Amino acid sequence: MKIITVSREFGSGGRELGKRMADVLGWDYYDREIISAIAEKTDLTEEYVENVLNSQTWQSIPLTFGHSFAAFSNYNPQINLLAEQRKVIEEIGRSGRDCIIVGRNADKILADINPFNIFVCATMDARTERCRARAADDEKLSRKELERKIKSIDKKRAATREIISGSVWGQRDSYHLTVNTTGWNIKELAPAVAAFAEKWFDKHSGGDED
């Protein structure tokens, strides 16, 4: 079983890269599908699940809180939903089907089954341009506001990752490959990254650790 995880800076095109790689390889693809599965399990709306998971409420947890983790998790819906998310990702990992998972710290959650982990980045210029091109809302923001938005989303991702896994988001030696999408057409980049990942699996699948 082969899994590729895609972590990414906001606006880098990482999601599109993951989707296109799944197309190239003919593998399953998980992104919003994970939100849907959580919503179904918890009887919450997808919108609520997504909002809570993307919110940054860690800072409001009082560090001197005197109760156990289990007790205080009742007060923080994000912790409960992150636990649900972990379960869904673990189920994907047990499904035995080759797949690509975008975001959600799947690289850390599935570390035991050795996924190939990609981090996707781009220059700030390329990221603001991509945001403008894909979201009507972002067109109204000034360059400075857009940059602030991008940095704030990245900061949340970094905080969630650190809390979930204790590891630093984007740190180069915790991914197999860090791909800069700047200057690439993602459609042309996808087969190049897929070919690289396939070479990794050629060497590392089937217990042949070389």
Added chain:
Amino acid sequence: MKIITVSREFGSGGRELGKRMADVLGWDYYDREIISAIAEKTDLTEEYVENVLNSQTWQSIPLTFGHSFAAFSNYNPQINLLAEQRKVIEEIGRSGRDCIIVGRNADKILADINPFNIFVCATMDARTERCRARAADDEKLSRKELERKIKSIDKKRAATREIISGSVWGQRDSYHLTVNTTGWNIKELAPAVAAFAEKWFDKHSGGDED
């Protein structure tokens, strides 16, 4: 003309990766050859040139020094040799021959001719292991001492890069690809990275910027 530059963490196997990629592609390879060229031009020994270039004397330059750059460069052999090194790398860039250049901030010096820039990293465990395997001296160092040595060499590379180019060493969005060698046999990794770089050049050579 195609140039691949390889920047790397100490102990990551970046030099071997560059050499093997040059073999795979059948391109010229520059590494110590640059030291030899500087030594010849300056009538200094290769050993001296290398020692000075690898030394970290920036900190000793008084920031309040009251003279021009040209005047005070007489007091710092590293600055003169870095200027010579830049000239040698620019000559390589003008030669018109496809090549791979390891280290020496060639990515920044040759930025105008759009090289494909790789950064090579590995986990600290993999790096200490590689150092031990290749250098008899390093076998005598404790893990802690070896880690300190690795970090100190990286710090010098980072400082030199910042002074030469004003850009941060290892920052992901200033390279096209950041490759983690951990878990790879470099001999098998080289063709995978070479294939990726060739796809980049397919899209970006001959003025077809797509």
